[in-house]
Amino acid sequence: MAYDVIVIGSGPAGYVAAIRAAQLGYKTAIVERESLGGICLNWGCIPTKALLKSAQVFEYISHAQNYGVTVGEAKADFPAMIKRSRGVADKMSKGIQFLMKKNKIEVLMGMGKLNAKKEVEVTGADGKATVHTAKHVILATGARSRQLPNLEIDGKKVIGYREAMSLPTQPKSMIVVGSGAIGVEFAYFYHSVGTKVTIVEFMPRIVPVEDEDVSKELEKIYKKKGIEIMTNSSVEKVDASGKGVVATVKTQNGEVKLEADVVLSAVGISTNIENIGLEAAGVKTDKGKVTVDKFYKTNVEGVYAIGDITPGPALAHVGMKEAVICVEAFAQKDGKYHHNPEPLDYGNIPGCTYCSPEIASVGMTEKQAKEAGYELKVGKFPFSASGKASAAGAPEGFVKVIFDAKYGEWLGTHMIGANVTEIIAQTVASRKLETTWQEQLDTIFPHPTMSEAVKDAIEVALGEAIHL
Incomplete structure (x- = not known):
């Protein structure tokens, strides 16, 4: 099929790019290998907030007497919390399906990649490939959990954020490696529902990208709640041969052994730039990111990249704005849009962490x-x-x-x-x-x-x- 615009990836950057292109009169298709909405709607931003809300409600009820309300003993129903979170995610993904139909965007389910002719090959679950052409191809393939060589995720005892949102049973104890947004959010959720949580952070303070006063305040509050925090520390190895896990942690005072049911690896993300045809199409990358200009053009004419795979902050709201700027920039040159979009000011990007x-x-x-x-x-x-x-x-x-x-x-x-x-x-x-x-x-x-x-x-x- 021939399209005006093909977007590979349907996360916040991808689906917004597709909708804006369709609004401006382009015949548009979007390629998705799993679920519309990408990681953010299905396994990230949205369902994590559902879990955190469940934890907050449980805390409210547990401290109802502080508000002059008497209730019986509250119990956290862990499977029900997980089920609610998945329900919220499913609803949001269906909402993206509706938006695709509303804007007459064709959804191509399968793994998308560029070939040497800048065509988009889409391989479906049945292994069959179809080839599509477009004047403009936008890469928005997002990112996944970063894996450390000494902390390989097995999905059972060493887990990433995806497994942390769908565990069948609540662990009694958990080691969270990394104290960025993902780490401190899950630390709060699991601690709130009764799991013993220990945070291990390599840097001298938790949430290290934040102002130092904020880091100190969160550490004080978390310790008061009963969350154990180890800074200037690193997990050197994990022994998962027994019933639970034994983590060897290097600290400033030597090595210590920590035992827990599971280890959550929250050490950042890795971009999904493999196997999407960058080499075949000649698209340049640098340090694991696609090289783009201020309007998200790559070095290859007609190929663009937005979202987590570009050098900006890996945040949903950043990817959404990059999508709009990218589409409006080429639409202006095509005569479909009558304003020059303003490049994004990366010095004025809000960051939000939804712990408590x-x-x-x-x-x-x-x-x-x-x-x-x-x-x-x-x-x-x-x-x-x-x-x-x-x-x-x-x-x-x-x-x-x-x-x-x-x-x-x-x-x-x-x-x-x-x-x-x-x-x-x-x-x-x-x-x-x-x-x-x-x-x-x-x-x-x-x-x-x-x-x-x-x-x-x-x-x-x-x-x-x-x-x-």
Whole structure:
């Protein structure tokens, strides 16, 4: 078949690219080897949030007396939580099926790859291959769990995020290797439902990409909950020959042995760039990523790459925006779109981690801003001083804002607390509009809300704190 646009991969980057192309009048097809929606909708972003919500509800019920409510003893039904999560994922995947039909996008189920002629070969489950052509081919094949040579995932005793979301029975103990978003989210979920959890992190602090104050706060909160944390530590080997696992962990004070039912490897992701025909088509890569320009063109005419397989942050919302920019850029040249899309500002990408309390951040950390040579005004407002947070029973965490002292430029915001992932967009939009602290203070924040802690933190930065 001949198409105008073929997208390989139907995750957030891929399905958004296909929909935008169809909206602009292109005859579009999308290739998917497993389930529409990719990892994000089926095994990542969405179903993990369903599990985390189950854990939060269980915690609420377990502490109902704190809110003046008396209930009987609560029990976590682990299989039911897993079932609910899978149900949410299935519903979302069916939602993508609806969007494909609505936008008249043809779905080609199978493994897609480029050939030397820049055609797309799709091999179905029956082993039969079909060849399709398109003026524009967009690669959006995503990523998978990264595997360490000394921590090979067997799917039973050493698991990745996918197995962690579908275990048939709840483990009594778990070692989580890595404390990025995946690691701390699963650590929270499993600890909340009664699993003994130990986090092993190679770096000096957990959630190491976050501002140091956020890392310290989460470690303090997690330890208070009863989660064991080992930083400056690495799992050297895992013995899975017995009933459970025995992990040999190298620490600053020597080696220790940890026993658990399972080990969850959460040490990052690897891109899916193998076996998609990059070499045959002559597409350049560098350090495991496809090389692209600011509009996601590869070195091969008519071939583009977006999402996790490109050098930007491996985040769903980044892939979605890259998809729109990519399609609108070639559509503008084709005369199907009448605006030049603006390249993505990778310095203003929000990051969100959905552990409890949540973490949200955008822009520079305090350390990065100092290293960049800025003179700073930094303000930090604790949620313990927030009326809404106290009323909600969520006084943990804070909002931290960082400004350039000379011109008032908003350099970064870092939050840890209840629902802060819903608040960070304000900073993103404000930084996009290049607002200063004065414009923020001239803005009315609703009271009582968690969001007004941003305004309070700015007042702290200027030495004008009213509620602290």
